[in-house]
Amino acid sequence: MSKDKTNLSRRNALRLIATTAAAVPVIGCSEKAAPKVELKEDKLATKPAVKDLDAPKQTLVRGTPTDPDLLNPVVPWEMQLDARELAVLAALCDVIIPADEISPSASSVGAHHYINEYVSAPYSNNKADLVTIRGGVVWLEGESRRRFQGPFVELNASQKIAICEDIKWTRTAKPEFQAGARFFAKVRVLVSTAFYTTEEGMADIGYVGNRPMASFPGAPPEVLKRLGLES
Amino acid sequence: MASEDIENKEYDALIVGSGAGGGMAAYVLATAGLKVLLLEAGRSYDPVKETPMFNLPKDAPLRGGSTPEKPFGFYDATVDGGWQVPGEPYTQGSREKGRRFDWWRARMLGGRTNHWGRISLRMGEYDFKPYSRDGLGFDWPISYQDLAPYYDKTEMLIGVYGTNEGLENTPDSSDGVLLPPPNPRAYELLAKKACDKLGIPVIPSHLAILSECLDHEAIPQKLFPDNKLAQDVTRESMKSRAACFWATPCGRGCSIKANFQSTTVLLPPALATGNLDIITDAMVREVTVDKGGKANGVVYIDKITRQEKFASARAVVVAASAAETSRILLNSKSTLFPDGLANGSGVVGKYLMDTVGAGVGGQIPALENMPAHNEDGASAMHMYMPWWLYKEQLRGDLNFARGYHIEFGGGRSMPGAGAFGGMGDFTEGAYGKDLKQACRRYYGSFVWFDGRGEMIPNDDSYCEIDKDQVDQWGIPVLKFHWRWSDQELNQAAHMHKTFAEIIEGMGGNVTTTVQTDGAKAIINGGAIIHEVGTARMGSNSRDSVLNPYCQSWEVPNLFLTDGAPFVSNADKNPTLTIMALAWRTCDYIVDQFKRRNI
Ligand SMILES: Cc1cc2nc3c(=O)[nH]c(=O)nc-3n(C[C@H](O)[C@H](O)[C@H](O)COP(=O)(O)OP(=O)(O)OC[C@H]3O[C@@H](n4cnc5c(N)ncnc54)[C@H](O)[C@@H]3O)c2cc1C
Ligand code: SF4
Numbered sequence: 001m002s003k004d005k006t007n008l009s010r011r012n013a014l015r016l017i018a019t020t021a022a023a024v025p026v027i028g029c030s031e032k033a034a035p036k037v038e039l040k041e042d043k044l045a046t047k048p049a050v051k052d053l054d055a056p057k058q059t060l061v062r063g064t065p066t067d068p069d070l071l072n073p074v075v076p077w078e079m080q081l082d083a084r085e086l087a088v089l090a091a092l093c094d095v096i097i098p099a100d101e102i103s104p105s106a107s108s109v110g111a112h113h114y115i116n117e118y119v120s121a122p123y124s125n126n127k128a129d130l131v132t133i134r135g136g137v138v139w140l141e142g143e144s145r146r147r148f149q150g151p152f153v154e155l156n157a158s159q160k161i162a163i164c165e166d167i168k169w170t171r172t173a174k175p176e177f178q179a180g181a182r183f184f185a186k187v188r189v190l191v192s193t194a195f196y197t198t199e200e201g202m203a204d205i206g207y208v209g210n211r212p213m214a215s216f217p218g219a220p221p222e223v224l225k226r227l228g229l230e231s
Numbered sequence: 232m233a234s235e236d237i238e239n240k241e242y243d244a245l246i247v248g249s250g251a252g253g254g255m256a257a258y259v260l261a262t263a264g265l266k267v268l269l270l271e272a273g274r275s276y277d278p279v280k281e282t283p284m285f286n287l288p289k290d291a292p293l294r295g296g297s298t299p300e301k302p303f304g305f306y307d308a309t310v311d312g313g314w315q316v317p318g319e320p321y322t323q324g325s326r327e328k329g330r331r332f333d334w335w336r337a338r339m340l341g342g343r344t345n346h347w348g349r350i351s352l353r354m355g356e357y358d359f360k361p362y363s364r365d366g367l368g369f370d371w372p373i374s375y376q377d378l379a380p381y382y383d384k385t386e387m388l389i390g391v392y393g394t395n396e397g398l399e400n401t402p403d404s405s406d407g408v409l410l411p412p413p414n415p416r417a418y419e420l421l422a423k424k425a426c427d428k429l430g431i432p433v434i435p436s437h438l439a440i441l442s443e444c445l446d447h448e449a450i451p452q453k454l455f456p457d458n459k460l461a462q463d464v465t466r467e468s469m470k471s472r473a474a475c476f477w478a479t480p481c482g483r484g485c486s487i488k489a490n491f492q493s494t495t496v497l498l499p500p501a502l503a504t505g506n507l508d509i510i511t512d513a514m515v516r517e518v519t520v521d522k523g524g525k526a527n528g529v530v531y532i533d534k535i536t537r538q539e540k541f542a543s544a545r546a547v548v549v550a551a552s553a554a555e556t557s558r559i560l561l562n563s564k565s566t567l568f569p570d571g572l573a574n575g576s577g578v579v580g581k582y583l584m585d586t587v588g589a590g591v592g593g594q595i596p597a598l599e600n601m602p603a604h605n606e607d608g609a610s611a612m613h614m615y616m617p618w619w620l621y622k623e624q625l626r627g628d629l630n631f632a633r634g635y636h637i638e639f640g641g642g643r644s645m646p647g648a649g650a651f652g653g654m655g656d657f658t659e660g661a662y663g664k665d666l667k668q669a670c671r672r673y674y675g676s677f678v679w680f681d682g683r684g685e686m687i688p689n690d691d692s693y694c695e696i697d698k699d700q701v702d703q704w705g706i707p708v709l710k711f712h713w714r715w716s717d718q719e720l721n722q723a724a725h726m727h728k729t730f731a732e733i734i735e736g737m738g739g740n741v742t743t744t745v746q747t748d749g750a751k752a753i754i755n756g757g758a759i760i761h762e763v764g765t766a767r768m769g770s771n772s773r774d775s776v777l778n779p780y781c782q783s784w785e786v787p788n789l790f791l792t793d794g795a796p797f798v799s800n801a802d803k804n805p806t807l808t809i810m811a812l813a814w815r816t817c818d819y820i821v822d823q824f825k826r827r828n829i
Binding site: 062064065066067068070071073074075076095096097098100102103114117118121123161164168169171172184185188189192193194196197198199201202204205206207208209210211212213214215216217218219220222223224226227229 | 274281289291294298313317414416420483598601602603604606609643647649652656671
């Protein structure tokens with residue numbers, strides 16, 4: 001099936017949404033229905049009854065952590081990491097997810113800023129991770145100087161890899177590298193989320209969804225064939 | 232209570248709660264011409280305006296990931312809810328492992344229907360008469376045949392896709408009721424192939440999602456042959472619903488109204504009749520009774536002024552979600568009803584049930600390195616496995632009496648918070664180009680299987696009023712007591728074993744721990760969020776709260792239309808049954824009004 005037939009563009013989809021809401025008389029949401037509806041505003045001074053689901057916001061506060069504005073998300077907490085820490089993390093992010101022929105590097109899509117956002121969040125897990133990340137950065141800087149007499153950001157690729165080889169997996173890291181390995185594992189988890197939730201990361205692995213289509217085609221013939229599932 | 236608080240307007244019926252049960256009651260009663268007032272504890276909410284359909288994870292804090300304030304992620308439609316509701320605590324009777332009940336609530340117009348999973352399965356003949364079949368639990372006072380016409384009507388109204396397969400205790404819908412299911416995805420077909428060998432049926436799932444637009448000319452006629460008002464408002468409402476466009480996660484809500492939400496499907500046509508008023512931010516504390524012992528209204532807290540108010544009606548319908556409904560009844564004490572309203576049997580709060588849940592994940596090499604293709608679909612299962620070992624169970628070949636169905640997932644869904652978080656361990660520490668290649672290779676090759684099984688009601692699973700605590704509205708809170716029996720624990724262990732077999736049958740490797748000890752496999756009580764029971768119906772007033780029409784034995788103008796009347800909790804997810812039962816109850820209420828019994 002050709003793409004044109006099945007895929008509405010995102011803009012068309014939004015238009016579809018807009019027109020369904022506006023053009024089709026949506027009962028409970030349109031002027032057409034409003035006159036029929038009993039208003040209780042005059043009787044209840046403190047609060048209007050819901051006359052339609054479109055009603056203006058009621059008077060209780062919105063935009064709380066349990067009721068955030070989903071259409072206009074904001075990160076409500078302050079960032080904790082400073083520029084030097086971020087520079088080290090950016091360099092480490094790029095060792096973990098470097099640029100290649102298919103997609104850019106993690107830092108170029110801002111993965112280190114996501115790490116900052118994550119460890120700055122006010123929840124207990126995140127607070128614990130802040131300690132892991134900050135401590136890890138200090139350790140990484142120290143290790144770089146001990147081994148190669150320079151800060152991590154200034155090491156060449158093979159020097160960076162020499163350190164990362166020692167901390168790449170907690171299960172195989174030597175005892176003296178365990179803390180470094182836990183730090184590295186945490187960064188890898190956060191970088192992966194950061195990178196693969198961007199358009200660049202999604203394109204890299206071949207995520208092609210979130211596109212409206214008139215009908216759902218199911219598994220393509222090529223895929224069925226590879227799985228030995230052709231009917 | 233001050234008399235000036237009493238509304239001047241006279242209502243026939245007052246409904247508490249606007250979710251599946253309350254929304255359906257509002258729709259049926261308002262379209263039948265009754266004057267209805269609905270009180271909802273949460274805020275007003277409009278999915279058409281408020282749903283972030285296409286927003287990406289990266290647009291949200293923490294990539295949309297879970298937090299204590301938004302347990303199912305930032306974009307989840309739940310408002311002021313989750314396992315905890317700010318200012319509305321509940322307590323546990325025991326700290327022992329396996330004895331807690333996690334209570335999920337949503338404080339918003341439409342309740343939990345704004346973000347539910349939309350899996351809509353009918354209970355079957357056996358499910359209404361479980362005691363007769365194996366001597367455990369209790370029979371319902373009604374049979375499948377009593378509810379079948381209401382299942383048809385509910386499915387036609389909300390729109391459910393699926394097929395009729397003629398399988399044991401997995402009822403077919405009447406011809407022309409179901410919408411066609413979407414095509415299966417690759418991993419679903421692969422699972423089917425593995426299940427074929429194991430004798431496990433894999434059939435199209437039944438989901439309350441419009442795979443096509445509803446026939447807005449024919450259906451309203453069929454639903455309401457003699458009621459023009461109901462036909463008109465239903466027709467207009469159906470016209471306003473678009474078919475699914477196979478993108479965007481349903482748990483955020485659906486602004487094109489393709490999936491079922493009380494706020495898009497039930498409340499708009501009910502409002503359009505002009506017979507329904509809704510007051511939101513109205514937390515009901517208790518149902519009040521007159522001298523003759525009939526319900527005459529409710530006391531609620533206006534959350535904006537933080538003051539008590541009173542609203543009255545000729546009949547009261549409580550649908551605040553099962554346990555909350557019992558909380559209201561137990562808090563409604565009077566000289567006539569010292570142990571709580573309608574609680575002469577002492578059964579209010581008793582036989583609380585959830586669904587048995589256990590899951591196993593796996594990785595399937597055959598699914599590695601697939602060419603890019605779109606697997607979004609209806610953002611939920613296109614296929615599932617209904618319970619299949621009825622005969623074995625009847626023969627006593629299994630060490631548990633009731634069945635489970637299998638819900639499963641996997642595939643190339645949109646990466647969100649936690650994407651590839653397990654890749655480090657999975658690859659023994661890959662980073663750099665190796666990590667990138669691993670992500671490309673393994674993306675889409677992970678699957679998981681979740682069992683959803685029947686829990687048999689027991690004396691140790693119930694809720695009661697905690698005498699020592701009130702919530703921020705001054706209302707005494709619930710204390711939960713919970714215990715799984717061996718029936719559920721053995722079932723959970725069986726789930727793990729089965730899922731491992733399916734994964735291996737797909738040529739895959741299990742990636743989570745397969746438990747032989749059911750207590751380790753089973754998920755906490757309440758965690759599946761299929762809370763039902765606590766005010767069951769029955770055939771006599773000694774051991775039940777309600778008659779077969781969900782009418783209180785003791786208070787003839789009091790009705791419950793949520794999950795509270797459930798006598799048992801089949802493996803089938805409860806909401807379709809809640810709505811079918813609510814419709815039937817409300818037809819009965821209308822009839823009682825006509826006969827002037829209320
Ligand atoms: C994530 C998730 C997935 C689910 N998936 C499925 C599924 O796939 N299939 C299925 O069948 N079910 C599913 N469910 C369960 C389903 O949502 C419930 O069974 C259904 O919504 C119950 O309907 P209800 O009317 O009893 O309660 P609700 O829908 O919860 O509505 C109750 C309403 O009453 C209001 N209320 C409560 N107390 C008061 C009070 N004191 N005064 C006034 N108002 C009050 C609440 O604010 C709420 O709006 C799921 C639930 C969740 C959370
Ligand atoms: S997948 Fe379909 S039903 Fe679900 S939210 Fe998207 S459009 Fe609506």
